[in-house]
Amino acid sequence: MAACADARLRCGTSARQKGPIVALSGQGRHALRRPPRWHWLLLLLILPIVAASLLFEGWTTHEVDGARHRRACTSPIPRSADNGDPVLRVTGKGAETAQMPFRTAALTFDGGPDPVWTPRLLDLLRARHARATFFLYGNQAARHPELVRRIRDEGHEIGSYTYTGGDLGSASHLRSHWELALTQTALAGAADVNTRLLRLPHTTTADTLCGAEWPAARRATDQGYVVVAATARSRKPPLGVVRQYSHTALGYQEAKQLLADPNVGQFTTVTGGLGRPSLTSTASLAERAQGEALMWTQSVGHTFARSMTWALGIAGGLGMLRLVLLALLARVHVRRRRRHRSGAPGLREVNDPVTVLVPAFNEEAGIEATVRSLLASTHRDLQIIVIDDGSTDRTVEIARGITDPRVTVVQQPNSGKPGALSTGLSYARCEIIVMIDADTVFEPEALHRLIQPLADPTIGAVSGNTKVGNRRRLLGRWQHLEYVLGFNLDRRMFEVLECMPTVPGAIGAFRRDALLAIGGISDDTLAEDTDLTMALWRMGRRVVYEESAIAWTEVPSSLRQLWRQRYRWCYGTLQSMWKHRHAVVEVGPAGRFGRRGLAYLALFQIVLPLFAPVVDVFALYGLCFGDTAQAVGVWLGFLVIQLITAAYALRLDHERLRSLWALPLQLFFYRQLLYLVVIQSVVTALLGTRLKWHRMQRAGTANQHLLKEPDPQPSGLSSK
Template identity: 60%
Template sequence: MLLGLTLAVAATALVFAGYGRHEIAPRTAAPARDCAPAPAAVRGGGPVLSAAGGRLRSTHLPARTVALTYDGGPDPAWTPRLLDVLAAHHARATFFLTGADAAAHPDLVRRIRDEGHQIGSHTYTDADLAQAGPARARLELALTQNALAGTAGLGTRLLRLPHTASVGTLCAAEWDAGRRAVDAGYVLVAADAPERALARGAIRQYTGSPAAVDATERLLAHPPAGKLTFTTVGAGLGLTDAAYPVGGANRAKGTAVVGAQAVSRFFADAMTWLMVAAGVVTLARLVLLFTVARVHVRRVRGGRRRGAHRPPPLTDPVTVIVPAYNEEAGIEATLRSLLASTHPYVQIVVVDDGSTDRTFELAEAVRAEDPRVMVVRQPNAGKAAALNTGLSWAEFDIVVMIDGDTVFEPDAIRRLIQPLADPRVGAVSGNTKVGNRQGVLGRWQHLEYVIGFNLDRRMFDVLQCMPTVPGAIGAFRRQALAEAGGVSEDTLAEDTDLTMALCRAGWRVVYEESAIAWTEAPATVRQLWKQRYRWCYGTLQAMWKHRRALVERGAGGRFGRRGLTYLAVFQTLLPLLAPLVDVFAVYGLLFQGAGQALGVWLGFTAVQVAGAVYALRLDREKFEPLWTLPLQIVVYRQLMYLVVVQSVVTALLGSRLRWHRMQRTGSATDALRRQPA
């Protein structure tokens, strides 16, 4: 609800800003008129039209009286110069202002008023009222009155129709719009025909521009008809109420409109810069990921070169802890994949955390076949408690922690523990792959694991700031676990919490891409939402718990300033802003040029595809899922952004999120069995 309200407010602000900037209902040049001419009485009368006693009244200015009128603005470039010229010659003029520009430059509106000039309406957006319907025309005029009330405390009866000149050139459609305004109480001010002599009195019309400033200077310095009186339209015709002060509710409403436009313009400008910044930061992140991934590849290949110095293979016995809660769909396949390991000796400790299905019975059946399996049963206490129980039964100094649905490659354990030959390494992250990737949702998650998670882990490895050893496959030095106090139950992301604690304690955490385990990804959007909601909320908890790493020295500070900052920017801040950016992108697509917006999107997608090709190649994966990537950007990524938004809102409200466990179906195991050998 809060997100929906925020997006609605953002959309409203963009629409209001776009309307005032002519992005919605854009300003266009007046088309050539092919409509019938206005009535002869209008075309042959004076340039000022008003209603008196229900009848139309047409008026000329007195002889040798000139009303200088300027259309548009106020503009910070030409309006001050024009006011200076008028002041130098002690002349007064009438400014027909557009409401949007008046709201944007209130100081200039007040200067026009304070220097004795008159203010009229030129509509809010310089709209051609002959093309606009009655409702749009009323909106244009009302918004202009509000803008003038909010900036100068004035209302006006004077109106000049945009894109018109003298009454002699009015067509029927323009007169219809003008007649509606006259009937509403406005005084319609056109200009005298150019051939009308100034000595007879005239209304001169200028479109606000630097050229108008020069023309005004020439006219005032050297009037062609000798001494003339330069005045305002209202003063020249004796209209005492042409412009009038307003107060009370009208001024308050005007102030609100002006403030709303200011906020809307600021928001639109901020969103423009935000999109630019987000694009630059995202591109920089991709460049960083691919560059560091290349460094990681060189390190791995360099360590495997023939003749390169390598320590002897680590063959120490390993304890594998398998926490299991209602994992009957996959527990047997998990245990048999572990028993098929090529590592010399593996102790397997299954901790049944109060399962209500056949998890315990299936695990016991495997234990009966192989004594390396131990099954421990406890009341349901959560995954962290189950892992700690498993640690208490572990016999060896190297501990591998996995999920109850994970299927290991035969050489995964052997490859996973090799980095522990370095005494500085306290934990190793393996390479988790999605097993059930047949549908579109499965392919999206497969791409996310390969492009996102694994590229990130390569970068974290090189920068020595790994924030998470995934619960699906991770190896730990028992000494490091003891120094961290075991697996904490403070957060819902116990794997992230534990990894951060190890980094702050000075242990290195590395990534071993060749250690592969297969996991079952959520098969429905509902399950995916629950899983990612828990992951994201738990990560936020862990980041907050370890926030002091930002100011620590040594390994802890390196992790905090690199790892925590990265998580805060790319996994929290940008996703929080993404819905607003999406609203702005849709706005730009609709109103700011579809070609440009589409070009930016295609360019961004091309970069993503290039990165995906590289990431898939690094992981030795097929390119077939790439066809789903554009749709993933449009749909799946937005879903992940909303998960982050909900998680942050939950955290800010202080709500306690309960454990959300995914319903397993065994589809990952079935998919692996169907794959060709």
């Protein structure tokens, strides 16, 4: 096995390298501007508005404080009201009732206005030169104000049928009050009218105001309403009657028959038949303004609720589709790898020398474990370059203390990870470059397996399999599941679809000529690994995933550290997507990556997470006030599919299934944090705020039990 130092014609040399410690100068590019904060206030304002809109919509559909069904009668109406007369007012002395005069019929229509049948009823009444009383729903009046105005303009009388048609006898006192008050507000906004005529829903003749309906009727009359029932069907013209019809085909036919009855001499309104002044008045300017605001609020709430129903269905469908595709394409990936391992013609085993770049900034906790894991690798032909990026701790001292000629330490002022990698690349002597994080611990076979796909000359980079080392606590276990289910399973899918967006900074192999062809490691974004991978695709180089190349990394152990890390990742990914957006219209590998990879990232990592908080509020609303059994069933079904997919992913990664117990908790808490990270990142990107590199505090817990002392250094290797 030839070493890099003994193969300079193959690997090349660097005239700038003078020894294991080199000092360079440079400045970081990403200056800090404080990220915006006002959008959190906006989000905190939007979510209560969304919740209020949903609650109002649920109230109008009887899902909140439901008054959908009438209670059974337990007591009759008072004797003073039980005389068959349909019009009554309750006073402290009892009930005052009234009936239509001889040969007079008052036509009344309950519900509506209905966009189909209300115009037909109005046409019928106009053709017969008749007047009627329309008891309207407040919410329907707000939805169809033009029909309310037509009813008014054609001389008909308008009454209240409550806002939603809720049963006032079974409704709470608060709901009863709002059922009547909101109807008045809606009528004022729709047609500039107020009314003191009321018909209680779920009632017909006066005797149906029994049980709990009678106290509700009395409360209404205390507010000045005249309650209108209907005349019993046994009483027929020419006796005076009040007929009750609906805004339906049946109501239309029944009204048409009565209008043709020769025994009726006059068809009139309720107050017209009684010879009383109209109980409909003109609304004030303030009442009209309130009514218009109510109509707008109801329209927005109704539209939002409907759109959220569709959005929840679409989001759930896309989530399910994603999980199914991940599992199916992972299976395809496994089969392809089996065929490849059984002997792909024309591909050799790669034993070429490798340069490993280890950028380090204040990594004293883990730098020794990282370097020694590399030295213990079964791939011995190595050049390890530790680039100290202005550390203020013992990183350099510890790295220099590893007395192995394969290790070179380069020092420079702090300039960020891209700058450190660029510096390391300028000192690399081999044609295969492996880039890792300074907290990554390699398994002995990982490095050799990582570079094997490079036997195919069309491949420009290889992603390794990153595993979470510090997974004992709940936050670490959540990230472990995310790495296995979200990252590694995704990478299998990306390889099959030829659109791998990121070779992770923790473990990735590259061809040196490919890196130089794209101009090296750019510091245009905060996700240099994503930017680099996308640039390789646009150059026509393929990127693949090698799941057997396993490295252990330390993940954030606190929510603050996790937020900072994911904020940088997400923000950098947005920067990279924008930088390489033209790949969508390009051809060849670049076009496939753009139309598949960028589209996937935009949909599943940006758009859906942006709407996730609102969708979650809607889902919570459905759970609390909608069909709870259905909502729970849907959620459990989704959870089962998640668990099955996660179990398959863990099996593919040779991980234990006992971690699955944390998945339901991850759905409730962990993902909400990631959604908020996306929102923060998008706002930061839209405002053009420059974000500095957020470094995680290391504890050196990246599975150090894997480490062992390296074998003696083979002869011929040098750090010079």
